[in-house]
Amino acid sequence: MKITVKLFASFRQYLPVENRAEGISMQINESTTPHQILKQLKVPIDQAHLLLVNGSFIEPEKRDQSIFKNNDILAVWPAVAGG
Amino acid sequence: MAWTRNILRINLTTLSCKKEPLNMEWAGQYLGQRGLATKYLTEEIDPKVAPLSPENKLIMTTGPLTGTMASTAGRYSVVTKSPLTGAIACSNSGGFIGMEFKNAGWDMIIFEGKAPYPVYLYIENEQAELLSADEIWGKTAWATDEWLHNQHQDPLLRIATIGRSAEKGCLFAAIINDLHRAAGRSGVGTVMASKNLKAVAVRGTKGVGNIKDPAAFMKAVNDGKKVLAENPVTGEGLPTYGTQVLMNVINEVGAMPTRNMQEVQFEGAEKISGEAMHEPRPTDGKPNLVTNAGCFACTIACGRISTIDNGHFSIQHKPQYFGASGGLEYESAWAFGSDTGVDDLDALTYVNFLCNEDGMDPITLGSTIAAAMEMFEQGNLNLEDTGGLELRFGSTKTLVEIVELTARGEGFGKEIGLGSKRLCEKYGRPELSMTVKGQEFPAYDPRGIQGMGLAYATSNRGACHLRGYTVSSEVMGIPEKTDPLVTEGKAELVKAFQDATAAVDSSGLCVFSTFAWSMADIAPQIQAACGDEWTMEALLEAGERIWNLERKFNMDAGLRGADDTLPKRLLKEAAKTGPAAGHVNDLHKMLPEYYQLRGWSQDGVPTKEILNRLGII
Secondary structure, three states: OEEEEEEOHHHHHHOOHHHOOOOEEEEOOOOOOHHHHHHHOOOOHHHOOEEEEOOEEOOHHHOOOOOOOOOOEEEEEOOOOOO | OOOOOEEEEEEOOOOEEEEEEOOHHHHHHHOOHHHHHHHHHHHHOOOOOOOOOOOOOEEEEEOOOOOOOOOOOOOEEEEEEOOOOOOEEEEEEOOOHHHHHHHOOOOEEEEEOOOOOOEEEEEEOOEEEEEEOOOOOOOOHHHHHHHHHHHHOOOOOEEEEOOHHHHOOOOOEOEEEOOOEEEOOOOHHHHHHHOOEEEEEEEOOOOOOOOOOHHHHHHHHHHHHHHHHHOHHHHHHHHHHHHHHHHHHHHHOOOOOEOOOOEOOOOOHHHHOOOHHHOEOOOOOOEOEEEEEOOOOOOOOOEEEEOOOOOOHHHOOOHHHOOOEEOOOHHHHHHHOOOOOOOOHHHHHHHHHHHHHHOEOHHHHHHHHHHHHHHHHOOOOOHHHHOOOOOOOOOHHHHHHHHHHHHHOOHHHHHHOOOHHHHHHHOOOHHHOOEEOOEEOOOOOOOOOHHHHHHHHHOEOEOOOOOOOOHHHHOOOOOOOOOOOOOOOHHHHHHHHHHHHHHHOOOOOOHHHHHOOOHHHHHHHHHHHHOOOOOHHHHHHHHHHHHHHHHHHHHHHOOOHHHOOOOHHHHHOOOOOOOOOOOOOOHHHHHHHHHHHHOEOOOOOEOHHHHHHOOOO
8 A cells, every 4th residue: 555654843854855845655565554664764763752644643552553544644753842 | 039029110191110019928829920910900900991091001020030040031921901802911922021120120010001102111220211202103113122222322221112013003013022022912012002102121230139049949940951951842843943843733633724714724834834944945045944042041942033035025125124033933824824825934934024023913913814815705805995905815915915014004904903803893704703802813723622622712811822732732742642632631631731821921931841841840940939838739729820810800801701612613614624524623512611620600700719719809
């Protein structure tokens, strides 16, 4: 299946410059987990605080599970806040 | 301790300046700044007073920690009755002027009456005098700042001033200090203008002392700074990306107010985000962001200093805007960006400069323009009404033009200066004003973040994110993650955030410190400075006391529980996209529980029991 991966804030550095704004498209199989994708992209898992799939928060305990469907959007941030 | 114990009372009608002792019994109940000034205001004015009459008062106030070495201790607030809402107004600002008030020996300045002619207040330590503002009335905040520095030949003078918008009656005028910090919300600048008070210029050289236990204070402060430095949000995220890091977050979770809150996601969010501010512009190869900036004593430094492409249409032939100045924060970026459908980062930076230059609240201004755009597109406003402006969503040039007009109080900008509630009522579409109690919403659509609906509805100064920022928990997971789409537990969450924030706002510290600090980090700093009695429990009770006092003022001013509501759009029209698709805000599920937790009646009125328990009556 195909998913889109978007990385934000300081995690942008783990994407090629030309893909930073739009994210990258990845072909994965059904068993792939969010943490496997982060490892592949060399994103430090312990710093991945906010992890959303299609905008919904994924609890840390579910990030080693196969949760993806075709055309999902994975978006990941380190700890961030604002006002 | 930590307080200077001095109040400066300025009677503008008689042009007199008087020193008074601070009421330390009240300080023991309300701490300082927001809480203590609210106590003074409620004791000294009739809640039903007309906000722009001489009978209203305006209080500039610091907290006991303002001006000390504690991190983020640079805050001051302006407390008055709001002309925008008719409710209590308390606008908090950083920069350096709060510190300077303390260094000059003053906890608080109370302005009363109305000057017979335009004046400004000049303070040099104990000396305070009202001087003619003839030469600066009609000038921008930036020009006034420059004139005062030249006039007094003092580059270290700290200045808070109104711009032209306030003088022209814009109901959401801000008070600008240190060029680009603002007591921004609820029209505190409009009240200042109504008193013929143009500016306050202050120089203090006395230092800030009176710390109860200096050694314990130094330890507590150093411990606190370590926590801020080691926390990924305050140590790295905020300094690097500022509040603007939220643009993409809130858009992804489907809570981005877009085109006057008709939608919850904006296709142009990436282009106007905190990340985009770091990218080189295709036009001149330079990034929007020059550097971050800190207020006095702050070790976070979330402020933005930005430039605009000098070839951009908005500043062509305007070299005064070619340099770096206060850049976009998230609140101004969404209000001028997604809410008006504009995704031009240079244009948004320019209109944000104008808000600083002429003292306007960017949230209310952007939202009011968005409401006008919806009315224009639906035929409630026409070209004759707008003076020829095609007020359509996504029109960058129109956005720039209407902000310039509002800053000067000219043409249709004069009407925009009414705020969206009055504007939409005037043109027959009151339901298109996205406000609570007459104040516009900040950057979080409460259909996608349920707790924020309750926080907005019950905020004592009208819709506001800084009165109970449950986004922190519901979206960012600070201190604990809660589900943004459920209502269970949100009444308790909102009350907890409201009370804690009221305490922090009364201390002199910045509320952004609480992304890393809990009350367990804050209390030792206040205890060492002010006395052991300021435990975590005492601080939270003071917060609850402040909240109830503000509420009581509003009730006495004529507001009712029925005002604790949201625009119909958010209660009836479901979000169309994102995780919140199909959701409205379920305020009715949270509000009764909230009243119960507060100990208020079913109509939202604080009971005698609760007011007695808190020592308010």
